[in-house]
Amino acid sequence: MQHYRPETLCVQGGYTPGNGEPRQIPIVQSTTFKYATSQDMGKLFDLEANGYFYSRLQNPTCDYVAAKIAALEGGTAAMLTSSGQAANFFALFNIATCGDHIVSSSSIYGGTFNLIAVTMAKMGIQVTFVSPDCSDEELEAAFRPNTKAVFGETIANPALTVLDIERFAAAAHAHGVPLIVDNTFATPVGCRPFDWGADIVTHSTTKYMDGHG
Incomplete structure (x- = not known):
């Protein structure tokens, strides 16, 4: 596993933008997320697919921040809570x-x-x-x-x-x-x-x- 300085992880950890994507972690303010069919939503509820449907459960910004903290700590995974x-x-x-x-x-x-x-x-x-x-x-x-x-x-x-x-x-x-x-x-x-x-x-x-x- 490649090791990075804490200063680098503070800026870069947990988020790797692709071509044409925001350089910094975007703040996703939506509480809900759109899907084309109820079947698509059903797969999320049944844990058969990855994705977001309600920010109380998961939110892209929170997931990026959690991944950054996990990278800083040298952990496997992380999650954010309310406090x-x-x-x-x-x-x-x-x-x-x-x-x-x-x-x-x-x-x-x-x-x-x-x-x-x-x-x-x-x-x-x-x-x-x-x-x-x-x-x-x-x-x-x-x-x-x-x-x-x-x-x-x-x-x-x-x-x-x-x-x-x-x-x-x-x-x-x-x-x-x-x-x-x-x-x-x-x-x-x-x-x-x-x-x-x-x-x-x-x-x-x-x-x-x-x-x-």
């Missing part, structure tokens, strides 16, 4: 369901702490919080037979504690579960968690990723 909290929720809730358990760093964004400790607890998902500086023995003791994922932040918001991604990834993988890392503060320019063993990376793009927050 960073939605990204964390989907990442966790697609893996852990009622009756399952999560191990999480205790030094994470307050909204994410509340999401895991309160909101997801109401859905029957339990959590054990560990300090990012915990001993190997304490980290190992946090796991249960029903643990489905490990969660942490590259650089915690707002405590600024740094997660030892390699160590948490090794512990997660030893138990056959993925490590999910919120990389909002670092961005892929500062750190690429996949390079250190993370399996899923999330962002709140209204912070450093977009450069205005």
Whole structure:
């Protein structure tokens, strides 16, 4: 696989225009998309064809931006959600369901702490919080037979504690579960968690990723 500098990926990643196509990613503002027949639409609904029919589900601009972030992170694929909290929720809730358990760093964004400790607890998902500086023995003791994922932040918001991604990834993988890392503060320019063993990376793009927050 060819490697590019982050500066190049910021400009060029995720989008390769063809002849006569816009040089920059176009902003597609339509909520719906036209098809000649209902059969064409039916193929989209049945996942037999690729395409767009409603921007709440997929939108070309969003797909290009997701592809750019995936390229910056060195990931396989990406998707956009309505918020960073939605990204964390989907990442966790697609893996852990009622009756399952999560191990999480205790030094994470307050909204994410509340999401895991309160909101997801109401859905029957339990959590054990560990300090990012915990001993190997304490980290190992946090796991249960029903643990489905490990969660942490590259650089915690707002405590600024740094997660030892390699160590948490090794512990997660030893138990056959993925490590999910919120990389909002670092961005892929500062750190690429996949390079250190993370399996899923999330962002709140209204912070450093977009450069205005």
